[in-house]
Amino acid sequence: MSNLLLIAKLQNNLHKQFNKSINQVDKPLYMLLRLTISFLIIIAIWQAIVIIFELPSFILPAPLSVFERLIERHDVLFRHSLVTAQEVIFGLLLGLSMGLCFALQMLLFKPLKRWLLPILIISQAIPVFAIAPILMLWLGYGISSKVVMAAIIIFFPVTTCCYDGLKNTPMGYLDLAKTMGATKWQMLRRIQFPASLPTLASGIRVAVVIAPIGAVAGEWIGSSEGLGYLMLQANARMLIDEMFAALFILSALSVCLYFITDKLLKKFIPWEV
Amino acid sequence: MMNQQQASPSIIIRDVTLRYNDSNEPILKSLNMDILASNWTCILGRSGCGKSSLLRYLANLLNTKVQFSGSLSTSSEIDLKEQVAYMAQQDLLMPWLTVLDNVLLSEKFSANTKKSQSDKQQQINKAKQLLQQVGLTDKETLLPQQLSGGMRQRVALARTLMQEKPIVLMDEPFSALDAVTRYRLQNLACELLKDKTVVLITHDPQEAIRLANQLYIMQGTPAFAEPLTLPSTTTPRNSDAKSAALQQTIIERLEADYE
Numbered sequence: 282m283s284n285l286l287l288i289a290k291l292q293n294n295l296h297k298q299f300n301k302s303i304n305q306v307d308k309p310l311y312m313l314l315r316l317t318i319s320f321l322i323i324i325a326i327w328q329a330i331v332i333i334f335e336l337p338s339f340i341l342p343a344p345l346s347v348f349e350r351l352i353e354r355h356d357v358l359f360r361h362s363l364v365t366a367q368e369v370i371f372g373l374l375l376g377l378s379m380g381l382c383f384a385l386q387m388l389l390f391k392p393l394k395r396w397l398l399p400i401l402i403i404s405q406a407i408p409v410f411a412i413a414p415i416l417m418l419w420l421g422y423g424i425s426s427k428v429v430m431a432a433i434i435i436f437f438p439v440t441t442c443c444y445d446g447l448k449n450t451p452m453g454y455l456d457l458a459k460t461m462g463a464t465k466w467q468m469l470r471r472i473q474f475p476a477s478l479p480t481l482a483s484g485i486r487v488a489v490v491i492a493p494i495g496a497v498a499g500e501w502i503g504s505s506e507g508l509g510y511l512m513l514q515a516n517a518r519m520l521i522d523e524m525f526a527a528l529f530i531l532s533a534l535s536v537c538l539y540f541i542t543d544k545l546l547k548k549f550i551p552w553e554v
Numbered sequence: 555m556m557n558q559q560q561a562s563p564s565i566i567i568r569d570v571t572l573r574y575n576d577s578n579e580p581i582l583k584s585l586n587m588d589i590l591a592s593n594w595t596c597i598l599g600r601s602g603c604g605k606s607s608l609l610r611y612l613a614n615l616l617n618t619k620v621q622f623s624g625s626l627s628t629s630s631e632i633d634l635k636e637q638v639a640y641m642a643q644q645d646l647l648m649p650w651l652t653v654l655d656n657v658l659l660s661e662k663f664s665a666n667t668k669k670s671q672s673d674k675q676q677q678i679n680k681a682k683q684l685l686q687q688v689g690l691t692d693k694e695t696l697l698p699q700q701l702s703g704g705m706r707q708r709v710a711l712a713r714t715l716m717q718e719k720p721i722v723l724m725d726e727p728f729s730a731l732d733a734v735t736r737y738r739l740q741n742l743a744c745e746l747l748k749d750k751t752v753v754l755i756t757h758d759p760q761e762a763i764r765l766a767n768q769l770y771i772m773q774g775t776p777a778f779a780e781p782l783t784l785p786s787t788t789t790p791r792n793s794d795a796k797s798a799a800l801q802q803t804i805i806e807r808l809e810a811d812y813e
Contacts, residue, residue, distance in 0.1 A: 453646045460613050460640040461717065463663040471662055475650045482664055552649035 292318050342522040347529065350522040357511070362530050364507040368424050369538065372431020373488060379432060380439030380484070387440075387467075388447045405437045410498055417503040427504065431495035433486035442484025445478025479553040482546045489542045498516040508534075561636065562720035562751040563630040564591035565612070569623035571776075572607060572616075581607050583776035584624075587766075591629060594744070594752045596762040597779070598804065599772035600811050605755045608772075609723050612753065613640045616811055630720075632702035639719040643726045645710040647698035653709050654694040658683040660717045684712040687746060711743060724754045728761065740765055744790045750789060759804040763797045764790050773802065773811045 324344050330336070331343045336410045338346060351358065383401065387394040409430055420426035450473045458472050500509025516524035547553070557764040567587040581604040589595045593645050599605045610616050612626075614635035617720070628634050647656045658681050661669075669677075685694055688708040698706055707727060714722060727743075728736045744765055762769055767789065770779045785796055793801075 451646075453642055453644050454648065456610075456613075456615050457642070457646045457659075458663060459615060459638065460635075460638060461660040461663040462636075467663050471659075472648070475648065478650070550650075552699060 283294050322384035339519050342525055346522045347525040351526045355482045358530055361506055361508050361511045365496055366534060368427040369431055369492050371428040372496055373492050375428060376432035376435035377439055380436050381443055383440045384443035384447060387444055409434050413499055413502040422503050422505055427496045427499035431492040431498040435492050439484045443481045446480030447473050450476045478550050482550055489539050562592045563628040565589040566627050568625045572611060573621045575619055580776045585779055587770060587779050589753055591751055592749055593767040594754060594765050595768045596754045596756055596766035597770045597772055598756060598762050600808060601757060603772050604777040605772050606725055609725050609755050613723050614639050636721055637719055638721045639714045639717040641710060641714050641724045641727045643729055645706040647706055647709055649698055650697050652697060654681055656709055657684060657712045657716050659713060681716055682714050688712045704731055707739055715746060720749045726756055741790050759801045763800055771807060
């Protein structure tokens with residue numbers, strides 16, 4: 282878990298390269314076409330594997346049967362997706378606000394940082410899956426325990442990115458504000474906070490991708506609804522095509538969430554390089 | 555506003571020694587300097603000689619980081635730090651603010667941030683007027699990264715003027731620009747800052763000769779300052795045989811410091 286920050290940085294770089302390559306063509310239609318083609322290729326390989334190795338449907342169902350299951354059970358899938366989506370979104374909101382508060386505290390009260398940092402690291406050293414049963418015990422089988430799990434899992438990348446961003450405000454900006462007579466609070470609000478937004482944004486991008494992990498893992502450990510629950514039930518009943526259908530919805534959900542967040546971040550942080 | 559009528563003050567520096575807290579050697583020692591009121595004072599010296607430290611001290615940016623001894627006084631009663639505007643080598647435009655908002659930046663920091671609507675409108679009009687003076691009327695809604703280096707530094711100039719401070723401290727503000735842009739910006743700054751007390755740090759003798767009413771050379775470790783006589787013509791000076799000769803003298807004197 283502690284190399285999440287590394288992932289954050291790596292992902293940020295990837296993201297930049299990705300953006301650059303998109304900007305070179307800069308056509309949404311082209312991008313859509315590429316997405317469709319790569320999707321179709323994966324489906325084709327999948328179908329080929331099923332045919333060539335003559336895999337039984339309880340090991341790897343054919344794409345078509347998954348698709349049929351998707352249509353057939355769309356109402357059930359939709360109901361459970363809604364629950365998981367809720368957990369992910371509330372988890373993101375909770376984790377983000379916790380991370381922001383934590384980062385601000387570390388910045389504003391230097392001595393407090395020495396006390397808080399070990400807690401932050403311990404919160405990452407204990408695998409979130411190991412404390413999941415305890416969360417179930419305390420918070421029940423409802424969505425609150427999953428929200429908290431998603432929040433815990435994104436807490437570290439958000440906090441570190443936000444803190445890094447706040448701490449690494451260019452010295453020149455601070456000097457300028459100081460000669461203009463800015464107070465500590467004005468400096469934070471007008472300079473440090475906006476200057477930290479691009480770094481925070483890369484933390485948010487990581488958070489959006491990993492938050493569903495927390496939610497679904499929580500559902501596996503104990504729940505009565507959600508896509509993770511549905512997958513477990515389907516597995517027990519050997520409905521592997523339903524499992525795959527749930528998995529498909531889950532990935533689609535994550536991808537959509539990522540692209541929406543990315544669009545929003547770009548809209549509100551247009552100066553980001 | 556309040557500073558407009560008031561004449562720009564002079565700054566008198568006497569026997570100033572400056573030492574960074576984390577160093578044993580002082581960076582400036584027994585420095586004497588008379589910065590004349592409503593004039594351009596240029597300070598020349600090699601990189602790292604302490605000229606930036608002096609400027610940053612005047613801008614009150616080093617007060618917790620250095621040990622200071624000597625005396626520093628101005629001809630007006632107001633505290634020095636209330637009277638200075640600072641312009642750095644980088645334009646320091648906030649990338650998230652439009653050009654207009656960048657010019658208005660100091661208004662968000664003043665102690666009296668509670669302003670009436672009409673005051674705000676007045677300030678916006680003033681900022682627009684300043685942008686017109688620096689020749690960027692049609693650029694006010696753009697973000698800084700959409701501008702060229704020269705334009706950005708002109709926005710920084712407008713932002714400095716917006717502060718209406720009688721003393722302007724400039725730390726090599728033109729050094730990152732190409733020759734022609736620099737030339738034009740020097741003329742513009744010279745015209746717009748003519749009533750202010752300006753302290754300009756530079757390592758470019760040509761720039762110093764062009765703009766200075768008064769010139770100091772800083773040399774040695776720890777550094778001391780010596781005045782240098784300049785032609786009495788008005789600034790900005792065009793280069794002629796006399797200034798070329800002066801430039802040669804300055805370079806030879808500076809060279810002695812590069813051992």
